Amino acid sequence: MLKRLAFLALCVCAPLHAAPHIDAQRLQQLANEPYWISVGHYERGKLGGWRSYVDDRKFFLAEDGAHHPDAELQATLQAIYAPAASGDKHAQCVFPARTRWLREQLGLTDLPNVDCAEFSKWISDVAPHSAVLIFPAAYLNSPSSMFGHTLLRIDQADVQSNNTALLSYAINFGAYVEGGDNSILYAWKGLAGGYPGLFALVPYQEKLSEYRSLENRDLWEYRLNLTPEETGRMVEHVWELKQVQFDYFFFDENCSYRLLELLQVARPGLDLTSQFPLTAIPTDTVKAVKAAGLVEKIDYRASRERELLERAKPLDSNEQQWVQKIAADTAQIDSEGFQALGRDRQALIQDAAFRLERYRATGQERDPARTQRSFQLLRAINRNPPPPLAIDRPGLPEDGHQSRTWSAGVGTRGDTAFAEYGLRMAYHDLNDNAEGFPLGAQIEILGLKVRQYEGNKWQVQQLDLATIRSLTPRNELLQPLSWQVTGGLERVLGKHGDENLVSHVNGGAGGTWQLSEHMLGFALGTVRVEHNNDFAQFVAPAAGFNSGVLWKNALGNFSLEGKGDYFTNGEVRRSLSLNQQWEVSRNLGLRLSAQRDFSHMSSPRNEVMLEVKWYHY
Structure with missing residues (x-):
């Protein structure tokens, strides 16, 4: 009771400020402004209207603010005119970016004078002046980082002159994980949106140590041409997002997508997020930022x-x-x-x-x-000091091919001709155009291949859910383990000369060696579990091998590969294949492939195919 009386007394004693009346047309105009849409993280709904990406009720002041930008704007205007007695909990302190924009747009000169002590100290410590987009390169041994990552470094005014970037702060968006989920569970929940996503502002030195040392990832630093005002506007909005939850998905609503939203807050009118309706692969978002003319300088930090x-x-x-x-x-x-x-x-x-x-x-x-x-x-x-260490800068990651791949090919299998059509959502295999990608790295997600045989016979040839291969060479000093994992549907030789579409999961581990500057040799032991209608068991396990050679040559990438699977039910399946890719242009490749398949159930089968690969987002 005493607390209520004290609060009422403060309200009576506080100067009264009334929010200005805004006519409906002007209110709607402001609610449709790119800046207001950006700070609310709104997007057009599939069936019309608006929806916000923010999945947290406390971010909105209006009851229906997540779906009505105009209602949220009206509620914000009323809230920033509330009595100043609430201090750091006042709307002006909780939403400084909104407050600044409304003050500028409406010429508000009579706002209550609120002491936002916590925000003032925070923004003073960060001292935003300029921004740098950081891209840690892909790290295959971490499911959350196999596509790379992006974050933003916020520099003070004297960082470049004093070379003090390690004292800066970094804006990072990532999945909030409670407990000790293992890598497989983490990957699955990340795909399915099982984690909330949160923004965090952390010392850049911590992130640099994490990526360059703990995960041994090269870092690319893209200095942006944002003005101090634009940078400050963006950082103010990060304060508004403190402990605010978003949905998090690996492929679209991820670290890179959220940072694109921040850049649209910094410079209203930028249209970056609409380019990524299905997936937001970090390298693709870097390309989008670069294409928008935001990058003025690129630096490289080796792991x-x-x-x-x-x-x-x-x-x-x-x-x-x-x-x-x-x-x-x-x-x-x-x-x-x-x-x-x-x-x-x-x-x-x-x-x-x-x-x-x-x-x-x-x-x-x-x-x-x-x-x-x-x-x-x-x-x-x-x-006895050594000479300075000089490291040649590798190819820029954004100079690699686009992440989605369309393919069309013609070939023969046995005595039958066919045409094959394919689509892969993301994003690179061992033979793809090599610029911007390390030799021996493969990450493929959701790949479909359909064949049309003579007589207009159509069939699904392959459906890969995911294929990841990390073939890292060993040497005298470092002995990394090479590994691979894949799962999905594929055609295999069956009884009576036919081919069955089987479901499978397989993986393996072993070693890779540098045979020459541009050639790798690898040998892996593998295990496979398969569901095949020709087998008596529901699932059949197999042990086997996968070995071969990769060669980056003047035309492109060449591979020669042998595989074998020895099932516990007596079936033995082996294959020998070679592939040569010609890099016609950055986003166009021509691939010749040949393969011979062996099975105890059927006679050997030869296949030759020539296909065009178009890399396109």
């Missing part, structure tokens, strides 16, 4: 792993063994064998050993012995 490999590249096998020895025991620096090496070679080895130790320490608890070894290596490096 800790790439720095180590580049430093070790000029070392021969014996010298790389010395790297291992010294990293494990710094007393080896004074050994007769090491001292017999030239000082220039010693410098490279010591620096590589230090980088190897720091690489191995990533994500591990502090180890006093490792810390001492690192200190001794730094002392040795200081006595």
